[in-house]
Amino acid sequence: MxxxxxxxxxxxxxxxxxxxxxxxxxxxxxxxxxxxxxxxxxxxxxxxxxxxxxxxxxxxxxxxxxxxxxxxxxxxxxxxxxxxxxxxxxxxxxxxxxxxxxxxxxxxxxxxxxxxxxxHAVFAGFNRAQAAVIEGAVLVSRLRMLPADKVDSEMAYLQIAIDKTAGAAEREAWGWLREAVQRHRAAERADIPQGLAP
Incomplete structure (x- = not known):
């Protein structure tokens, strides 16, 4: 259980x-x-x-x-x-x-x-984009532990909920997460020795 x-x-x-x-x-x-x-x-x-x-x-x-x-x-x-x-x-x-x-x-x-x-306020209900942002935040918090292809495939799937149901706040949050992934990838590329770069 x-x-x-x-x-x-x-x-x-x-x-x-x-x-x-x-x-x-x-x-x-x-x-x-x-x-x-x-x-x-x-x-x-x-x-x-x-x-x-x-x-x-x-x-x-x-x-x-x-x-x-x-x-x-x-x-x-x-x-x-x-x-x-x-x-x-x-x-x-x-x-x-x-x-x-x-x-x-x-x-x-x-x-x-x-x-x-x-x-302090009434709960208005669930928004799929909110759940997608939370899942995306978990992925970003584990960028150093997860393979890049897993992060990419899960972010691509979560993007569907963002596209269909996100409000301005969720779009802003999602943008921060995508930027964090891009920064992480750029930092990884910068650490690759010149002879090993693609």
Whole structure:
């Protein structure tokens, strides 16, 4: 049986109050939320430093695409009951406090207790282009691990949903992802020794 993972955006703050925004798949376990950030990561460092995080439910997929393409400066508002911030564009948010940490060399498991929840806007429904942007963001986050032909074929398939259902925000996000793939390929070509270049 597959473990159900929900794509969200986590906001944390450093010990000095500097905010950090990162997409993260989370698991729900009753009243707790399980986070499994990789080591090393700013998100992990911040949760361990402050004991808190805020889970944001967003449909503005520019946040997902932006975070994996170097655009992490998103408008925030103060959290109400934990040391942290929430995204201003969040449809809803859940403020979390660290309850238990199970260490691991690669991905520790953080059991987070729900402290406060709030709804800020109505969910209007799913848009296929939003799902395509999230999948594209996952591909871009793994460019160093995946073969180029796999990335190309999956991006080509996702392009169908973008072409058919994207609004302006999804088109902008998709453009950032395509640019990131092109930059990655250009950097790879620049690393090829001259004698091996095609």
């Amino acid at each position: 597959n473990d159900v993972i929900f794509e969200t955006v986590l906001t944390t703050v450093a010990a000095d109050g500097r905010p950090h925004v990162a997409p993260m798949g989370v698991r729900y376990r009753g009243e707790q939320v399980l986070l499994m950030p990789f080591k090393p990561s700013t998100t992990l460092d911040n949760v361990l430093a402050t004991g808190a995080a805020v889970l944001n439910i967003v449909t503005d997929t520019r946040v997902f695409a932006g975070c994996v393409t170097g655009r992490r400066d998103w408008p925030t508002q103060p959290a109400e009951r934990v040391a942290g911030v929430r995204l201003a564009c969040a449809l809803s948010h859940v403020e979390l406090r660290l309850a238990e940490r199970i260490d691991d060399v690669q991905r520790p498991v953080l059991h987070m207790a729900r402290v406060h929840e709030a709804v």
